Amino acid sequence: MINDNPIGLFDSGIGGTSIWKEIHQLLPNENTIYLADSKNAPYGQKSKDEIIELSIKNTEFLLDRNAKLIVVACNTATTNAIKELRAKYNVPFIGIEPAIKPAANHSKTQTIGILATKGTLNSELFNKATEQFHDTKIIEQVGYNLVQLIENGKIESEEMTHLLQQYLHPMIEENIDYLVLGCSHYPYLIPQIINILPPHIKIIDSGEAVAKQTKKVLENIGFNNSVKANNIFYTNTNPAVLKKILKYEFTVIERDF
Numbered sequence: 001m002i003n004d005n006p007i008g009l010f011d012s013g014i015g016g017t018s019i020w021k022e023i024h025q026l027l028p029n030e031n032t033i034y035l036a037d038s039k040n041a042p043y044g045q046k047s048k049d050e051i052i053e054l055s056i057k058n059t060e061f062l063l064d065r066n067a068k069l070i071v072v073a074c075n076t077a078t079t080n081a082i083k084e085l086r087a088k089y090n091v092p093f094i095g096i097e098p099a100i101k102p103a104a105n106h107s108k109t110q111t112i113g114i115l116a117t118k119g120t121l122n123s124e125l126f127n128k129a130t131e132q133f134h135d136t137k138i139i140e141q142v143g144y145n146l147v148q149l150i151e152n153g154k155i156e157s158e159e160m161t162h163l164l165q166q167y168l169h170p171m172i173e174e175n176i177d178y179l180v181l182g183c184s185h186y187p188y189l190i191p192q193i194i195n196i197l198p199p200h201i202k203i204i205d206s207g208e209a210v211a212k213q214t215k216k217v218l219e220n221i222g223f224n225n226s227v228k229a230n231n232i233f234y235t236n237t238n239p240a241v242l243k244k245i246l247k248y249e250f251t252v253i254e255r256d257f
């Protein structure tokens, strides 16, 4: 089936581009529209109601531009709002949730770490999902300020290294062998995280799984059949940081919402 409408993605900011990259790699012919709601970042410190309200605003923006499917490229928005979005709109939604399951299933020390926002770690969806892993010790850590630093282009700053050390050292001491990145911004921190973690600790994020799931949903609603895809990125703050993180020459960035 042919369907050349775009895949819509949104995040509280630029982090969800880590998910966009995985989707674009797997489905290079698909048209995409990405919405970075950086003006309202971070979502992780907001109430559930505020996150639902912002997620509705973002969804309507993407639906107004004919999105055939919406990827909630934000763990915080997924864990707090996807149920409400699915109930309200008649379009398929794909969410991202921290990859606790593969980490817990493969852990030999039966101890895993998760770095995510407060909004994700406190959500009902996340807590229900972790309930089933009784035999695994899950060390939860809120990544306070990490999203703000990424949004401000300070991925490689000393402040970032210092915060990561502060968050990860207690997990290393607890003998984790998997670290789950439960926020779509955090894959951009992997180079620094690798410098802090001992080499036997594996890092897992959800990007590849989301891309595979997107492909599966498109099998039902249709793929684009043109060879040249159109990728549009929208941001409501200064686009410089988004441009830097994307590094794609064909990128069109608009700033009109």
Ligand code: DGL
Pocket: 011, 012, 013, 015, 016, 041, 042, 043, 044, 045, 073, 074, 075, 076, 077, 117, 120, 147, 182, 183, 184, 185
């Ligand atoms: N990328 C969002 C997530 O995956 C960041 C949340 C925030 O803005 O705090 O949770």
